Structure formats: structure tokens, C-alpha cells
Amino acid sequence: MKISELSERSGVPVATVKFYIREGMLPRGEALSTTRAEYGDEHLARLRLIAALADVRGLPLSRVRDILALVDAPDDDPIETLGRAVGALPPYVDGDRGDYPRARAAIAALGLTYDADFTAVAQLDEALRALEAAGLDASPAVLRRYGDAMRQVAAEEIAPVPYMERSEAVTYAVLGTALYEPLMLALRRLAHHHLLVEGAAADDSAS
């Protein structure tokens, strides 16, 4: 397809498509002449992925580039790959503090692995600090509520990984971390809404 069709089908303006090519985020099309190039389905898929990360997840372009680089040239070590993927996702916290006492205590209480170099440790520490600042409960019982639910979800997410090709597993891990999060948060908000609506209906029928 021509660049105009690629733009139309992806919903990304032609100027932006050209920008992504210049930035090395999207491969060049096959040159047909000095002014025309042919683009294929792999270009369309890549553009949709960039749009998903940049527009839906709202990631800054530098972070989208980090994630594409991981997908294109994954690290050999899956734990290292996960660490780099998580580091490319918000919240962007200062990950150089060396020790995270709030996170350390919570991780110990939940029986998880404390590794100060893994960015999610710093992210957990910040999340706990925010809860404390807002006067919200972050007692072990509350931590366990979220910890148990997330461990259950994570176990189901990781289950198919051993049956995947290496490159497929990396793409799944990197994109899955980024793109199932908005799904999960939207469903939590919808569950609150549903429970409130259901409760109000029960109150109405009781009165």
C-alpha cells in the first residue's frame, strides 16, 4: 500500500508516519522509485502498536522507543527484559535510592522477592508513601487483598509463557505488562460502579 493508505488505515497522519520512520521506530517501505515506497501489513501492525502505546497508554515517545527496542532485540535474560519493560512504564520514580524500607516490609509480608534494582520495588515504595500521605489503610491485611489478587492474575498470565517461542514470549511479556494494566484498572472501576448501582437498586426495592 502507499503511505496515504497506510496513514488512513492506521489513523496516523502521514507526517507522523514519516517522523516515526526518521526516528527509526518504523521500518522504511520498499522503494519503488525515488519518491514512492510500498508498505505492507507489518508496517500497519507496527503503527497500530506505536499508537496503542503512545495514545492509549499515553507513554512519552522515548519510552515507546524503549519498549519497541525490547520487542525488536530482547535481552537474553527474561528477568532482565521484564525489568527493562517495567522501567519504561509509569510511574517514573527515582530508582537509585538503594533501599526502600516501606516496599521491603510489604514484600516480606507478602512473601515476594525483594530486589532493589527491579523498578517495581521503587514504584511500590512510592505507592505506599502516597497511601500514607492520604491517610489510607496500607496494613498487612489490605496489602494481602491486592497482593493475593495480583499473584493469582500473574500466575495465570505467566502460565502460557513456557509454551511460546522466545521472541513471542518477550513480546507478550513486554506488551502484556503495558497493555493489560489499563484493562484491569477499567474493570476495577466498572466493578465499583456495578456494586454501587446494584446496592442502590436493592435499597430501592427494600424501601
Next chain:
Amino acid sequence: MKISELSERSGVPVATVKFYIREGMLPRGEALSTTRAEYGDEHLARLRLIAALADVRGLPLSRVRDILALVDAPDDDPIETLGRAVGALPPYVDGDRGDYPRARAAIAALGLTYDADFTAVAQLDEALRALEAAGLDASPAVLRRYGDAMRQVAAEEIAPVPYMERSEAVTYAVLGTALYEPLMLALRRLAHHHLLVEGAAADDSAS
């Protein structure tokens, strides 16, 4: 305390404290003279809350103001309050499309409530669109994984609400929606990490 001590204890620079006062986000201190004012613990708590929302959650200031307004003057209808709180949180999506076919199908599959005016419906639709663009599985079985986990979490979160004073319940609902999300996401990332580390250790001991 003086403004300098308020700044020191909250970690918020004096100029920023003054900015929040001018913007109406933080009440003025009690005037002791034309140039000096006295601040109390309620100022400190408010500043920490603003910092939690602005810095830890990374919300734009206009959205922090929306959330503070909800806490200060909650709507009488809890469903309306939840809707406004969710609308102040990312992802910021176009909520005026009227109908959301992807979200509608997912909500029907999960037995939740479809209300196109509730922002999380548009957020779910966008999340599903991003998964589709990235070629990730959003089949009913996968939706159920996240939907069941979130419904369980939401039910536990809502359980104490009937026993709270109205203003306390609103604060809890608004801040809880915003501030337990980063906790939950950090714990999911840590669970992935833990399961990978555990799996690698099992592989090592088996070899």
C-alpha cells in the same frame, strides 16, 4: 508552624506552597501579622495529599484540583461522585462517543453494568482497542481472569463503606480509586518478577 517549617516537613518548596494557596487548593494560614501566618497539621496533611496525587500519581494540576473539589464538596449521589472521580483519572479518553461496542460486549460477558456516561466504559473500550492493536488476547476467558480478580477486590474495597460517615466514605472512594491503583500495578509487576525468579531457581536446582 511557619511556612518554612510547613515546606520542610511536606517537602514542598515555599514558592509552590504559596502557589497552591493562590490557586485555592490549600487554605490560607491564620494571619499573625501582615507578613506572617501560622499553619497547622491540616495544612500539612493537605499538602501531602496534593503531592501524592501530583507527584506519585503524576496527575496534571487541573485534575488534582478536580479531586480536591470532590473531597471538599462531594456530590450527594455516590455513583455520580465515583463517576467524577474516575473522570479525573487517566487514561483521559474521549468520553463523548455515545456508544462503545467493544466495552459493551465485554461488560455484557462479565455481567457488569453498561452506562455509556460512566468514563470507565470509554476507558475499557480504549484498553480493548489497544490490546487488539497489539495482537494480544482479549477473549472472554482472558477478560474473565481480570474481571473476576477486580470484582473480588472491589467487593472487599466497598465492604467498609456502609459503616463510614458520608464525608469519610467519599474521601475513601475518591482517594482509594486514585491511590490503590499504583499499589496494585506495582504488586502485579512484583508477582511477575517473583514467579520468574522462582522459576529460574527451580530450573537451576533441577539441572
